[in-house]
Amino acid sequence: MTEAVPWWGSAWRQFRLERRMFWRNPTAAFFGVLLPLGLLAIFGAVFAGRDEDLAVIVPGIAGMSVMSATFTSLAYNLTTLRERGILKRLRGTPMPTSAYLAGLAGNAVANAALQLVIVILAGKLILGVDWPRDWGSMALFAAAGVVCFTFLGVALAHAIPNPESAPAYVNAVFLPQILIAGVFYDADEAPQIVRDIAQALPLTHLVEGLSGAMIDGEGVATHSVSLLILGLWGLLGAILAVRGFSWEARRDP
Amino acid sequence: MMEAMTRGVPAIEVTGLSKAYGSLAALRGVDFTVARGEVFGLLGPNGAGKTTCVEVLEGYRQRDSGEVRVLGRDPGDRELRAHVGIVLQSCGTYPHLTVRETVAHWAAMYPRPRQVNEVLALAGLDDCADRRARRLSGGQARRLDFALALVGDPELIFLDEPTTGFDPAARRAAWDVIRALRDLGKTVLLTTHYLDEAQALADRVAILQDGVILAEGPPDQLGASRYRVAWRSADGTLEERFTEDPTALLHTLTAEAVARGESLEDLSVTRPSLEDVYLELTEAVA
Numbered sequence: 001m002t003e004a005v006p007w008w009g010s011a012w013r014q015f016r017l018e019r020r021m022f023w024r025n026p027t028a029a030f031f032g033v034l035l036p037l038g039l040l041a042i043f044g045a046v047f048a049g050r051d052e053d054l055a056v057i058v059p060g061i062a063g064m065s066v067m068s069a070t071f072t073s074l075a076y077n078l079t080t081l082r083e084r085g086i087l088k089r090l091r092g093t094p095m096p097t098s099a100y101l102a103g104l105a106g107n108a109v110a111n112a113a114l115q116l117v118i119v120i121l122a123g124k125l126i127l128g129v130d131w132p133r134d135w136g137s138m139a140l141f142a143a144a145g146v147v148c149f150t151f152l153g154v155a156l157a158h159a160i161p162n163p164e165s166a167p168a169y170v171n172a173v174f175l176p177q178i179l180i181a182g183v184f185y186d187a188d189e190a191p192q193i194v195r196d197i198a199q200a201l202p203l204t205h206l207v208e209g210l211s212g213a214m215i216d217g218e219g220v221a222t223h224s225v226s227l228l229i230l231g232l233w234g235l236l237g238a239i240l241a242v243r244g245f246s247w248e249a250r251r252d253p
Numbered sequence: 254m255m256e257a258m259t260r261g262v263p264a265i266e267v268t269g270l271s272k273a274y275g276s277l278a279a280l281r282g283v284d285f286t287v288a289r290g291e292v293f294g295l296l297g298p299n300g301a302g303k304t305t306c307v308e309v310l311e312g313y314r315q316r317d318s319g320e321v322r323v324l325g326r327d328p329g330d331r332e333l334r335a336h337v338g339i340v341l342q343s344c345g346t347y348p349h350l351t352v353r354e355t356v357a358h359w360a361a362m363y364p365r366p367r368q369v370n371e372v373l374a375l376a377g378l379d380d381c382a383d384r385r386a387r388r389l390s391g392g393q394a395r396r397l398d399f400a401l402a403l404v405g406d407p408e409l410i411f412l413d414e415p416t417t418g419f420d421p422a423a424r425r426a427a428w429d430v431i432r433a434l435r436d437l438g439k440t441v442l443l444t445t446h447y448l449d450e451a452q453a454l455a456d457r458v459a460i461l462q463d464g465v466i467l468a469e470g471p472p473d474q475l476g477a478s479r480y481r482v483a484w485r486s487a488d489g490t491l492e493e494r495f496t497e498d499p500t501a502l503l504h505t506l507t508a509e510a511v512a513r514g515e516s517l518e519d520l521s522v523t524r525p526s527l528e529d530v531y532l533e534l535t536e537a538v539a
Contacts, residue, residue: 004335004364013361017350024349084345089401092311092341094334095362248313 007099014095014103015110022107028073036065036115037122043184044127051129053185058123059214060183063207065115066145067177070108072170074153077104079166082157083249091247105150112146120214133217140220141209144230148202151237158244177203182211202233262325264289264409264440265310270319271464272305279305281464282319287442287457289408292435294455294472295444298535302464303444304342307413310442311339324409335364338402338410342417346397348387352378355386356400363405375433376400377426392423399430410434412443416450428453448528458527460534467534472527481525482506485518 022028039061047053081087090100123129132138160169180194181187181203187195198204205226212218220227265287272280279302287293295303308314309321312328326333346355356373360366373382376396381389389397395415402410412431416424431454434441445451451458452472459469468475480499484506486492496502499522510517525533 005362010362013358017347017358020354021347021349085341085343086345086347088313088341089339089344089346091313092334092337092339093359093362093405094331094364 005094007096010095010099011102011106014100015106018103018107019110022111032069032073032111032115033118035068036061036119039064040119040122040127054123054127054129055215056182056186056211057184058119058127058129059211060181060207062116062119062142062214063145063181063203063210064178064183065119066112066142066206067149067174067203069111069115070105070146071149071153071156072174073111074104074108074150075156075160075170076163076166078154078157079160080163082246083163085249087247101154105154108150108153109146112142116142129215132214134213134219137213137218137220138210141206141213141223141227141230144209144227144234145202145206148206148230148234148237151234151241152202153237155237155240155244158240158246162249177201180204182207202230205229262322263287264291264324265293265442266320266322267306267310268320270306270309270321271317272302272309272314273317279464280309280316283461283464283466285459285466285469287440289440290435290438291456292431292441292443292454294451294458295442295461296446296448296451296455296458296531297444297461298446301446301461303446303461304413306461307411307442307444311337311411335405336408338405338407340398340402340410340412340415342413344398346386346394346401349385351383351385352389352393352397352400353382355397356404359401360404365406366404367406369404372400372404375403376430392419392426395419395423395427396430399427403434407439409440409442412441414444414446416445416447424450448531452527460531462535468530475527475530479525479530481523481529482521483523484520487515491519 022032040057043057043061044054047057078087091097120132124131156169156173160166178184180190180198181201182190182198183203187198187204187207190198205223209220209223209226209230212223263286265285267283267285270280270283271278283302283306285293295306297303305314309316310323310328312323312330312333315329321328323333324336350358353369353373356378357369360369360372373379376399378393378396378400381393384393386394386397399415402412415431416427419427428450431441431443435454441454443451443454455472457470458472458475460467460475479495479497481493481495482499482502483491483493494502494506503522506517506520
């Protein structure tokens with residue numbers, strides 16, 4: 001039997017639907033657009049005139065935005081979709097699983113790109129930080145971060161038993177990382193033990209790569225280890241995401 | 254196409270189906286067959302194994318043993334999804350989409366969908382087509398479930414407890430949709446714990462209790478071989494006797510009564526209702 005509905009058509013329609021729902025959901029749209037802007041405004045005011053600190057927080061918040069647009073929102077969304085039974089319902093249709101997940105991930109990628117653009121624009125126009133010096137390298141790191149955190153977000157969704165506990169799980173992973181990864185301050189000033197832990201985590205390497213590309217104009221070669229570590233985390237995430245995927249909320253039969 | 258491949262094969266064939274969750278046996282050797290175009294009711298109390306049975310047929314759960322064919326195929330076959338419509342027991346939709354957008358999105362998943370407007374009319378959703386899903390009433394949300402199960406123009410539709418928790422008006426409306434499905438020639442497998450629902454909708458009924466089918470047949474003939482003979486004895490108490498041969502029993506009873514010089518007050522012979530059969534069977538097991 002031939003597949004009458006093309007795969008790309010399914011994935012594209014799902015992506016379009018996710019975009020439409022994103023803009024209709026005020027909470028999602030708020031966190032997606034205004035949160036990075038608000039954080040930049042606050043830290044911009046705190047660090048006003050201190051160019052060195054501003055040069056830290058712009059790539060830092062760019063990295064954090066990539067993580068929150070993919071990792072955080074996918075972990076929340078999938079948990080809610082599973083609990084509402086929407087995933088189970090979709091499972092009963094002919095739409096291929098891979099096309100559905102591609103549409104869902106595409107939405108997260110679009111949000112990450114949108115937030116990145118907002119952060120770069122605001123950094124230049126409001127805080128007076130220069131345009132990124134190596135666009136290509138920045139795009140590559142952003143893409144690596146998106147892929148890595150998309151898989152990790154899907155993987156984490158499996159571990160979350162229900163939507164009520166989702167904030168606890170997500171924040172337990174997200175908050176410590178943004179605090180030690182050098183999002184808000186130069187990580188080199190942190191104690192050694194904190195720096196060692198941070199070196200094992202993906203966000204640190206995303207921020208390092210973005211910072212190198214945006215502020216110092218360093219190419220990919222300078223931060224190839226960071227790219228490798230992002231890749232390894234992405235691979236681990238992909239394995240966990242595919243192996244543990246569950247369509248149904250866990251309930252007693 | 255699939256219809257050509259499987260025409261003539263029953264819509265559903267189940268033989269010796271068993272399924273356990275750990276040490277709890279949910280299904281213990283279930284057999285039944287559903288013909289094309291039939292509305293088949295799986296009737297039983299809560300916890301009887303109805304949902305487990307339907308979810309095995311829908312491909313959501315693995316069976317432990319037994320033969321199961323749905324439209325001639327194994328229920329795990331993804332190709333079946335284009336030919337089967339599923340109304341799950343409780344299942345949400347996207348809250349921020351309108352009814353029409355949701356149905357249109359689902360339509361695009363299927364190779365040969367029905368017209369969206371036609372499905373909205375069939376499911377009785379004309380009045381709220383442009384309302385967002387999160388603003389729907391319980392009855393309207395259930396009708397949206399029906400619409401999404403119908404829009405792919407499936408041959409076979411599973412309805413798991415389609416009216417549980419409904420007020421009487423919403424129930425009647427749902428029944429009308431199910432009758433409309435039958436009129437379209439669809440095969441319907443319906444689970445319910447409401448006797449009147451099975452009686453009103455199903456061509457054939459199977460009574461499931463503790464994972465076993467206790468009886469099966471058209472609702473008005475189920476248990477038809479067992480007649481209830483009732484009368485009032487001389488001291489005024491109501492007596493009843495069940496028999497497969499009412500003629501012989503009546504002969505004995507009347508002969509004895511005449512010999513004693515009594516009359517059998519309120520003598521009646523009735524075929525049991527579905528309710529009688531259901532209660533008798535399920536209570537005997539419980």
